[in-house]
Amino acid sequence: MLLLAFDTATPAVTAAVYDTDTRTVRAAADQVDARRHGELLLPTIDAVLREAGTPKESLGGVVVGVGPGPYTGLRVGLATAAAFGHALGIPVHGVCSLDGVARAARDARVVSGPFVAATDARRKEVYWARYDADGVRVEGPAVDRPAEIAEKVAGLPAVGAGALLYPDVFTDVPAGAPEHQSAAALAAFAADALASGTPLLPPTTALYLRRPDAEVPKNYKTVLPA
Known part of the structure; x- marks a missing residue:
């Protein structure tokens, strides 16, 4: 197929x-x-x-x-x-x-044990997930400021553009790791x-993980006809 x-x-x-x-x-x-x-x-x-x-x-x-x-x-x-x-x-x-980024890292053989995949979420945040030695996602996806997850990712190799942006937190980015x-x-x-036979996600399930920037204002003034 x-x-x-x-x-x-x-x-x-x-x-x-x-x-x-x-x-x-x-x-x-x-x-x-x-x-x-x-x-x-x-x-x-x-x-x-x-x-x-x-x-x-x-x-x-x-x-x-x-x-x-x-x-x-x-x-x-x-x-x-x-x-x-x-x-x-x-x-x-x-x-x-993030599973695609993680799979690319494993296919490139730049990781062999547990690792983290992280992409840029803007606003000084990252989208991230943690994987075991077999490439199975065990935590995430989530969106956080890098400092908030420093303890969770400490000592783990990290791949993806998000990891490259915050070297103080993601201290082990293997050479040749996929960025995108x-x-x-x-x-x-x-x-x-x-x-x-492992279920995949419905294509209608968008993982935004946070609210959109544009929202209907709350408590706005209603103007009624005289």
Whole structure:
């Protein structure tokens, strides 16, 4: 089965076509641009489908990162995944975006024991999760200020852009560790889960982890006609 995977929960706009039968990546593309998810995602998807020689009608499923991530960028990926699934009549599977970063780190063999994956949540915070030696998430995802989790992550290798931003807390960032999301790793994670019967996340479950910036004002003055 061919999976189309993509993620817009981090500054990376990443897409890949993955063959679950051969466990190989047919094509992948990654760009880092935190402000152009909406402009870049569909051309990136089109490029990997063309490179893989895969008509969209031959896809067996879609895999999308469901965060954690900022609202605007994350919605681009989720809406696109829903559109593909509806138009093609194929299932859409959600994966925690931090699980993709963690899978990329394990595939690159930069970690071998327990470790942490962290991405930039802005506002001087990180999205993070802790993994055991087998790459299974044992804590998180969560959003916190790095100082608040210093004791929890002390002594653990850390991967991801969030770890690089706060070296005083994430003191062990292995050389060659992935900084951004990889759709290829996200697809590999999903393929393993599907093969083993492990449930994946609903694609409608967006892991925002905090309230949006724009909210309806409370206790605003109501003006009534005279």
